[in-house]
Amino acid sequence: MRELSGKGLxxxxxxxxxxxxxxxxxxxxxxxxLAPREYLSQIMRNPLNWAMCIILAxxxxxxxxxxxxxxGTVTHSSNDYPWGLFLGFGLFTMVPLSASGFLLGTTVELxxxxxxxxxxxxxxxxxxxxxLFAVIYLLVDLGQPWRLHYPMFVTWGTAAVLFLVGWxxxxxxxxQMMEVSEAFFEWANWPLAKLFIKRITIGLTVAGIIxxxxxxxxxxxxxxxxxxxxxxxxxxxxxxxIFFFCSSIFAGLGMVIVVSTVVKKTxxxxxxxxxxxxxxxxxxxxxxxxxxxxxxxxxxxxxxIAHDNEWAYLATGWxxxxxxxxxxxxxIPLILFSVSIRRNLAGLARFAAFMTVFGIVLNRLNTAIxxxxxxxxxxxxxxxxIIIAVTLFTIYIITYRFILYRxxxxxxxxxxxxxEYSTAVEKSHFPGKEPAQAGxxxxxxx
Amino acid sequence: MKGITRRKFIxxxxxxxxxxxxxxxxxxxxxxxxxxxxxMGVLVDLTRCVGCRTCEAACNNEQNLPVPxxxxxxxxxxxxxxxxxxxxxxxxxxxxxxxxxxxxxGSEEAVYRKIQCNHCNEPACLTSCFVSAYTKTxxxxxxxxxxxxxxxxxxxxxxxxxxxxxxYSKALNPVIKxxxxxxxxxxxxxxxxxxxxxxxxxxxxxxHRDDLIKIAHERIRMHPDVYIDHLYGEREVGGTAWMxxxxxxxxxxxxDTTLQKDPILSNAxxxxxNVPVVLAVWPALxxxxxxxxxxxxxxxxxxNHEPERKEE
Numbered sequence: 001m002r003e004l005s006g007k008g009l010x011x012x013x014x015x016x017x018x019x020x021x022x023x024x025x026x027x028x029x030x031x032x033x034l035a036p037r038e039y040l041s042q043i044m045r046n047p048l049n050w051a052m053c054i055i056l057a058x059x060x061x062x063x064x065x066x067x068x069x070x071x072g073t074v075t076h077s078s079n080d081y082p083w084g085l086f087l088g089f090g091l092f093t094m095v096p097l098s099a100s101g102f103l104l105g106t107t108v109e110l111x112x113x114x115x116x117x118x119x120x121x122x123x124x125x126x127x128x129x130x131x132l133f134a135v136i137y138l139l140v141d142l143g144q145p146w147r148l149h150y151p152m153f154v155t156w157g158t159a160a161v162l163f164l165v166g167w168x169x170x171x172x173x174x175x176q177m178m179e180v181s182e183a184f185f186e187w188a189n190w191p192l193a194k195l196f197i198k199r200i201t202i203g204l205t206v207a208g209i210i211x212x213x214x215x216x217x218x219x220x221x222x223x224x225x226x227x228x229x230x231x232x233x234x235x236x237x238x239x240x241x242i243f244f245f246c247s248s249i250f251a252g253l254g255m256v257i258v259v260s261t262v263v264k265k266t267x268x269x270x271x272x273x274x275x276x277x278x279x280x281x282x283x284x285x286x287x288x289x290x291x292x293x294x295x296x297x298x299x300x301x302x303x304x305i306a307h308d309n310e311w312a313y314l315a316t317g318w319x320x321x322x323x324x325x326x327x328x329x330x331x332i333p334l335i336l337f338s339v340s341i342r343r344n345l346a347g348l349a350r351f352a353a354f355m356t357v358f359g360i361v362l363n364r365l366n367t368a369i370x371x372x373x374x375x376x377x378x379x380x381x382x383x384x385x386i387i388i389a390v391t392l393f394t395i396y397i398i399t400y401r402f403i404l405y406r407x408x409x410x411x412x413x414x415x416x417x418x419x420e421y422s423t424a425v426e427k428s429h430f431p432g433k434e435p436a437q438a439g440x441x442x443x444x445x446x
Numbered sequence: 447m448k449g450i451t452r453r454k455f456i457x458x459x460x461x462x463x464x465x466x467x468x469x470x471x472x473x474x475x476x477x478x479x480x481x482x483x484x485x486m487g488v489l490v491d492l493t494r495c496v497g498c499r500t501c502e503a504a505c506n507n508e509q510n511l512p513v514p515x516x517x518x519x520x521x522x523x524x525x526x527x528x529x530x531x532x533x534x535x536x537x538x539x540x541x542x543x544x545x546x547x548x549x550x551x552g553s554e555e556a557v558y559r560k561i562q563c564n565h566c567n568e569p570a571c572l573t574s575c576f577v578s579a580y581t582k583t584x585x586x587x588x589x590x591x592x593x594x595x596x597x598x599x600x601x602x603x604x605x606x607x608x609x610x611x612x613x614y615s616k617a618l619n620p621v622i623k624x625x626x627x628x629x630x631x632x633x634x635x636x637x638x639x640x641x642x643x644x645x646x647x648x649x650x651x652x653x654h655r656d657d658l659i660k661i662a663h664e665r666i667r668m669h670p671d672v673y674i675d676h677l678y679g680e681r682e683v684g685g686t687a688w689m690x691x692x693x694x695x696x697x698x699x700x701x702d703t704t705l706q707k708d709p710i711l712s713n714a715x716x717x718x719x720n721v722p723v724v725l726a727v728w729p730a731l732x733x734x735x736x737x738x739x740x741x742x743x744x745x746x747x748x749x750n751h752e753p754e755r756k757e758e
Contacts, residue, residue, distance in 0.1 A: 072614030079538060079611045082599035110732055112740035143597020143612065143620035147577075155577045155594045161714050162600050163576035164721060202736065210728045214721060221717035225574050225604035225710055228702055237713035241720075377529035 011269060014414035015189055029187065032405060052394050059391025062384050063140065071143065074384035081369065081379040083141075085389045088368035090137020092219055093361050094130045095169075096244070099216060099252030101127020101176050102208040103289070109205045116285065118278045121183055121409045122263070123256045128176040129403075130255075131169060133396045140388065161221045168215035175204050175211065186413040187406060213245060220244025223367055231371035233313050233322040234363075236304040246300055247360060249293035253286045254333075254356035259400075261350045263410060270404060272411035280346035287349040290356065291337040294330050301326065318374060325366060329359015485567075485586030486633065487655030487687035488642060489662055490560060492699060493672055494649040497524065497545055497558035504644035505543045505562075508628055512540050534700065537561060538611040542625040543641055550694035557692075559699045560649070562641070563588060563609045563625035564679060565687035570710035571601035571610055579622075585634065586655060586687045587627035595621055606683050606705050627687070655687055662691055684709030 012033050016023050024033070031039045043049055066074045075084055104123035107113045139145040151157065151166045178197055185194035197204075221241040223230050236243065260279060263271065305311060313319050336352035339345065369379060381389075404410060503518035505511070516523055524547035526535055534546040543562035550557045565588045572580035572588060579594040580601065597620055602610045610624045628639035637643075638652035651658060662677045678696050679689030682705045690701065697703045706712075 068617060070615055070617035070620065072616075075614065077612070077614035079536065079602060080533070080608060082602035082612065106732070110736045110739065112736070143599070144595065145597075147596040150594060150596050151576045155579075157576040157578040159711070159718075160574050160576040160600070161717065162574065162598060164718075166576055202733075206729055206732050206736075209732055210725060213724050213728065217717060217720075221714050222600070222603070224713040224717065225570055225600070226606075227710070227713055228606050228705055229603070238716045241717040377532040 013272070013408070013411050029406065052398060055387075055391055055394045059387050059394070062388050063391065066140065066384075066388065071141075074388060075382050076379065076385075078379055080373055080376060083368055083372075084379070085369070085381045085385050086137045086141035088365050089361070089389055090141070090392065091134045092364040092368050094134040094137065095219060096216060096248035096251035096360055096364070097255040097357065098127045098130025098134070099212060099248040100124075100130075100256045101179065101252075102205075102212040103249060103252050104256065105179065105205045105208050107289075109201050110209075115278075116282060118275045119256065119260060119282045119286075121180070122260060123252075124176065124179050125183075125400075125403060125407075125409050126256060126259055127252070128173070128180045129396060129400055131173050131176060133392060133399075135169065135173065136395075137389075137392055140392065161218050161225070165215050165218045165222065168211045168218070172208065172211040172215065175207050179204055179208070183407040183409055183413075186408050212248075216248040217241035217245040220367075226372070229373050229376075230367060231313075231318050231322075231374040232308060232310050233305065233318060234367045234371045236308060239300060239304045239307065242300055243297070243304065246293055246297045247363065250290040250297065250330075250356055251360040253290040253293070254353040254360070257283050257286050257290075257350055257353035258357050261353070263404065267401075267404065267410070270410050274412060275410050283346040283349050283353075284341055284344060287337045287341055287352065290353070291334055291341065294334040294337070294356075298326070298330060298334070318371065321366075321371075325359065325362050328355060329362055330356075333359065482582075482584045482586065483656070484584060485655050485687060486627075486652065487565070487586055487658050487689060488639070489651040489653070489658040489689055489691065491649050491651070491665070491691045492557055492559055493691065493693040494647045495545070495558040495560065496647055497521065497547055497556070498646065499523075499545050500644045500646060501560055501641035501650070502541065502543055502545060504640040505625070506541070508631065508640035509542060511542070514540065536611075537563075537609055537624065539613045539615075539623040542623065546700060548694075548699045550698040553694050557694055557699050559690075559701070560641075561607070561609070562688065563627070564607055564689075565625075565627055566683055566709070567686065568684040568709035568711060570604035570606060570683065573709070573711040573714075574600045574604035576600070583629060583633075585627075585629070587629040587633055589626045589629050590622055590624065592619075592621040597621075604710055606702065606710060655685075655689075658689060662689060665691060678703075681707045683707075 010017065010033055012024055012029055034042065062074060071077065078084070100123035104116060104120045107116050108120045139148065142148065147154075151163055152170065157163050179201070182194055182197045185191070185197065218241065220243055223235065224237050224240050227235060227237065260283065264276065264279060268276065305314075314323065333352040333355040336348055336355070340347075340349035340352065369381075373379070499518045499521075506513070506518070523535065524545075527533065528535075535541075535544045537544055543560055545558050545560045548557045548559060565582075565586055567582070569580060569582060569588045572578075572582060576598065577594045577596055579591045581589050581591070583589060597612075599610075599612055599622075601622060602608075602612065610622045612622055613620045627633050628637075632639055642650040642652045651661065653661070659677065659680055662680075666673045666675055666677070672693055674692050674695060676696065677689055677691060678701060679686035684707075690696070692699060692701075695703075
């Protein structure tokens, strides 16, 4: 795409072709203004696509295989490790990395920090896709995924933590779809729908905070059911949910920095100047937020160890592993964030964000798989399980890229001339009336 | 402008209220249930077990489980270990009860121990299940409804005794498999489970749980030289219907002696009790932050919904 735009290809960022004022057709929007053949050759040229193709060729048949012949054919069918990579990575890691949606929503919409606006939509989209794929991982893992609606409508287990997780993730997914749909409505030119979403933004954002606080924490609380299985250093009955909630803050912020870095490197053509020029400043801003959450997290972890008097465990092999996780995933990134904030080094903050995301992956895998059943035996996931997990993540990347290429997430949709807009509104509002009576709308315009 | 604010505030409040109603029950998960007064139980006396595996055979027959490769009189299964010797045989989809052999210190003879579902008073599997697939019956059995199960396997995570097993091999209708105290075929008619009827050594005593506790302590009092002075299951994780007496320290026969005395649910109750608080307080708190943070520019077109605002 970079080459093509260099050759003078128009990048679609408004309803109309700028010169002829002819509206872009749906097909043109979908194919990024390229002819089908150009679009295909553009796909073929990218070596990453070939790599992803190979992964899909291996993994998609395995997913089909799993549904035809059962979970036992792609996992070790372990009765001791009932939750493997699909949940350990797919659910417990993807969800905290997707906390970005509610964090930036709160910052911009609720606290009125409009200066974070350029990155808000990326954070919202990151949240939506993370949750969506967490649910897809869950569907692959559930024994009977076609019963997913049971806890909603058929049989309620209200005293269970998972009941709360199920409801909250379902509701929050809906909330996030509504939040992100604003970008879609601009792209698809449905101004009334966009107007509706804008009206309820604050409500959606507050709902997002409530739901996120509870289900991010609830994922941790799920492991409080297993006091004799999770290693004491990772376990804490009263605080586990706070650990998970607090770490989801820097996980989400770190993930936004990581994604924005990748985006800047690989699809700068799609970003507008507003995004690119502000990105360094925003990265430092996000790093500030993340480092505050990290300090809190370290303090909470120390309280957790002190509360159950687990200091002696630190001197064991598990203790070393625990301290390594804390050092690589929290303490070193925290130091790097601090330096980057003080010296205004966005590059360093980006590096620290990669470490942060890695640290979260490690922490969640430790809790769910590695330090789980620490006094029993170590489970190494089945190779097919790993391939399916990687495949689903590849589909996540493809979906992510597909949306970023098209919807106004990294760029602002150039608004239609006012006349066009009010006509569109009116046509759907007062069918049959002439667009000349647009005065009532003009009154509220700036 | 104010009207919109108030409407939004109410909207947010309603979100919270709906959620409180939906989750209200979660907070009531009390962890002090001590079992039904008429609940039955089983006392397992490990000093009497000779490892004949008759109970395994009886269970297999009663529950119509597939016939295993090695016959039930084959004692070589006791040498079976998994995962580099770190695990002995455990319950699975084809065996709801399993006997293992242990070489305990201070005991010249090998000690055998039968495992099966202990039918907790306040079962972790039941309280962790988000579709209420488990039921603790008044007779004391913990039974499972395969028609409700979604297959999340949270019960397997929660069970402190690692009892529930999953039929991973099934593609269309995988379910949890575990001992159900022969509830539907026997217990509901007042009969003891198949394994107890089959045991030739009177290892297993069937009766009201309350009576069994008295019998067990009586045995310990009569033979302090034979028994460890502890009835395992009397208080562990809130009490279990199946309880163990042993002549050797419990940890030497593969029993987890580090388990808490409170039911497993009590670990999650602190989180669950915070749920309604968050639902009730957060809307007002964050709407308040919102008003404080954006109060100034509210009048200057903050609520302007024209799409031109995107250019800011």
